[in-house]
Amino acid sequence: MADRAAGVPGADRPQNIRNIALVGPSGAGKTSLVEALLLAAGEIGRPGSVEEGTTVSDHDEVEIRQRRSVHLTVNPVMVGDVKVNLLDTPGYADFIGAMRAGLRGADAALFVVSALDGVDGRTRVLWEECAAVGMPRAVAVTRIDHPRADYDEVVAQCQEAFGPGVHPAYVPAVEGTGDGRRVVGVWGLVSERYYDYSDGDGAPDPRSAPDWLCETAGPLRETLIEEVITESEDEALMERYMEGGELDPDLLIADLKLAVAAGGFHPVLATSPVRGVGVRELLRELPLSCPDPTRGPFPPVVAPDGKPVRGMSCDPDGPLVAEVLSTASDPYVGRVSLVRVFSGTLRPDTRVHLHGHGVPCGLAGSDELDRTGNDERVGPLSVPLGRENRPVDRVVAGDLCLVAKLPDARTGDTLSDPDRPLRVVPWRFPQPLLPVSLAAASPGDEDRLSRAVARLVAEDPSLRVEVNPETHQMVLWSLGEAHLDAALDRLEHRHGVRVETGQVRVPLRETFAVPAQGTGRNVKQSGGHGEFGVCRIRVEPLEPGAGLEFVDEITGGVVPRQFVPSVEKGVRAQMADGVHSGHPLVDIRVTLYDGKAHSVDSSDMAFQKAGRLALKDAAEAGRLAVLEPVDEVCVEVDDAYLGAVMSDLSARRGRVVGTETADGGRAVVRAEVPELEITRYAVELRSVSHGTGVFTRDYLRHEPLPRQVADRLPVPQG
Known part of the structure; x- marks a missing residue:
């Protein structure tokens, strides 16, 4: 084993390692429980300190807790000869990406539930997510000493x-009621050992x-005991x-x-992190109840050609295979990767x-896409301990560490032997669905903003950035408001770029509702070389997605053959700019059937302008329809909130096209909803669903926007 006196926690073999992710909603007490476990193990002097007697300022304490609330953090503790890596995952739903990274790095999950708040819908969803991959799970109930706490409930x-399979392994001993209620001890139901906390x-x-x-607790x-023996399949016992x-x-x-490792038995333990009640018992149980890394499933691995490696x-002593769980930029050492x-x-x-x-960065000139692999030298390795590494x-x-000086490492990347390159199939990154437009707050900072956002997305694949080709906005997609606030804070304070945010413009389009005709007359005489180009066109609407169909019906050379493409070029340019509301014009057939030319003043540019004018004239004579994008939306939600979700979708001008049942008492709703109505649907x-709903959205088509809605839209400027 590594020398504990030197303050270097480590392990020589996987059997002496436990990787446990703490999972639960914000406010359940995960971070307080981690600090209490560190204190009980002697790794810190008190919650938030580094060594015995070391203190931190209130500002530092707030900064530490804010960082832990949005990032995956690792806290190793030594329990005898076993190293236990506690992966503290964020509790906010916006940081589900970091939570899944914690589950990838763990071999078991400890669900933290407050005795006051109970189990919320989001925690049930996370439990099912762990169950789907067969991860062993246990439950730690916190705040059992609160006057309103009810452990049995x-x-x-x-x-x-x-x-099934959830059973208390420890029960609290409670004296008094109401404000006089006091937890005086905890009793281990398996060991029958009682720990008296009555004297503090x-x-x-x-x-x-x-x-x-x-x-009272005998039954x-x-x-x-019956459940443990049954799940472990110990016939003799x-x-x-x-x-x-x-x-x-x-x-x-x-x-x-054995029962916990099999995934069918889930012990419940009683704790009070503030008083320390049950904390030492939990610390002692972690290496006993949770499996070591050799017992868990190995993540899927493929060769460079994509073939699975069995x-x-x-x-x-095997081939090197490691995965980057998260990356962060440190102002002193550069990029640091948790591996x-x-x-x-x-x-x-x-x-x-x-x-x-x-990483789908989406910025022009970015090198974040299609990285097929390169060799790099590993920098110093370290493990976090308190506020130090x-x-x-x-x-x-089986172990985790921090790796410095891997500047090209991204979350989800694989480290392997250069002589035998391998790749771990990354975990499922959540789809960011809350958009906001970004613009540099200071003129001339556009390039710095693009580079900073690219680094931001490399650190957090749950973010996505794109420049919309129709609205020309830079759009940052996040998982929710807290996720967005954290990203903007990193942009300003870590990368030194201030930004202005705005509402995302939905890419509307327009088309002709009925056939029309138009004349483009571009005749300019200024005493010298002038411009002359006249064209007459017919415009007809086409089916959605048809684009432009340009038809040449010129006879007799009234428009010289070399200028017909010029008219089409002008029509296409005007379609891109729009003819009425400033939105692109789509799905029309334009027929050029007549025109005039001049032997001297006609030119390519003259007929391009004539084509533009003809399309504008046809729009004035005809009737246009504004088209809005419609998305296919798939919502998964608890059955209890199915009606509320369907009513809400209908209120958003959505059309429900089907529902179906899913596992775990959940339902799936499929609907077609205008994008204008779901820009903030992630929040x-x-x-509406009390945190139990998740959804995906995919572009389906453009269709006519109701006139009463179109009349309320501002006309785009510029």
Whole structure:
């Protein structure tokens, strides 16, 4: 093992590592629980400090908590000879990308549920997401000492929300009621050890549980033991239990570990991070109950040609396969990457093959796309500890570390041996669906803004940026308002670029509603060389998506053959600029049937202008229709909110085209909704569905905008 006295937490083999992601909503107490675990392990002097007796200012404390609330952070603790990496994931729904990165880096998930707030809809969705990949899960109930806390009630909520297999492994001993209610201890149902916290000591010795607690919680213990033995499939222990024989607690604990690893049993533990109640018991249970990295499934790996690679395992002597879970820019050391090593051993100052999955940056001239791989030298390796990073000389398979000086690394990239390049198939990044327009606040900062946004998207693939070819706006897509605020804050304070945000303009179009005719007359005489070009056209509407169909019906040479393409060029240019509302004109047939020319003054430019004027004239004579983009929207939501979601979609001029049932008491709604009505749907759906709804959107077509809506739209300027 690495030298603890030197302050370098590490592990020599995967069996001595546990990677656990803490999952739960904001306010459940994840970060407080992590700090309490660090304090109980002796890694920090108090929550927020680095060493025993070290303090931080209030400003630093706020900054640390804000950073943890939006980023994935790793906090290693040593429990005996086992290194436990606690991955504190963000609780806000806007940072689901960082939460999924934490799950990729973990081998088990600890769901943190507040005894006051219970289980919300978003937590149920995350539980199902973990269940879909077979990740072992446990539950830590926090704030059990609050006067309004009801441990039994919140356990019942967990059992209802998470399904079978959820059973309390520890129960609190409570004295008094109301404001006089006080948690005086916790009892382990498997070990039958009772920990007395009545004197306020954060490190009590185990002793026999009070008789009243054994009597009230005894049935819970019987149910727990039966479930553990059943899930672990230990027939010998089951037979002994059925015969009424004494059960060895150590054997039960070993069976509990097997049951948790199998994914069918989920123990619930009682904690109060502020007082430290149950924290040491939780810390002791983590390495016992959670599987080591060798027991978990290996992520899918492919060769450079895309062929799957079979037989990979968590072996320190195997080929190097590591993945970048997150990246951040440090003002002093540059880009720092959080890396999970799945196979092999990573050492500093060695060359690795860096294979990127491609980040859809969408900015002209950006190098963020189509990165097929290159070799780079690994910089110093370290592990986070409190507010410091401690250097390490190697990181074995199953462990996590921070890697400096990998300037080209992006979230989701793979590090492998240059002699055997491999690529880990990245986890599913959420689709950003909340758009906002960006513009540099200072003139001349456009180039700096483009570079800063490209780096921002490289660090966080849950962001997407594009320059809309129709509206010419730079649009940043995020997962929600909190996600957007964090991105704008990084742009200003980390990259030094101030921006102005605005409403995204929906790319409307226009077309002819009925046939029309127009004449373009461009005749200018100024005493010298003039301009002369006259053309007459017929315009007819076409089916959606047809574009422009240009027909030449000139006879007798009234428009010389060399100038017919000029008329078409002018028509196309005017279509791009629009003829009435400033929106592009689409889906028409233009027939050139007559015109006039001059032997001297006619030219290519003269007939281009004539073509423009003819299309404008036809628009004045005819009737135009404004077209709006319509998206295909797919919403998945809890059954309880299906009616509210469908009513809301209808109020947005949406047409529901179908519904279907999904797993876990959820429903899927498919609808066609105008883009004008869903620019902020990523935020509004959460309110309608109480955080349980997710959706996707894809462009479907343009269709006529109702006149009453079109009359309220401003005419684009410029």
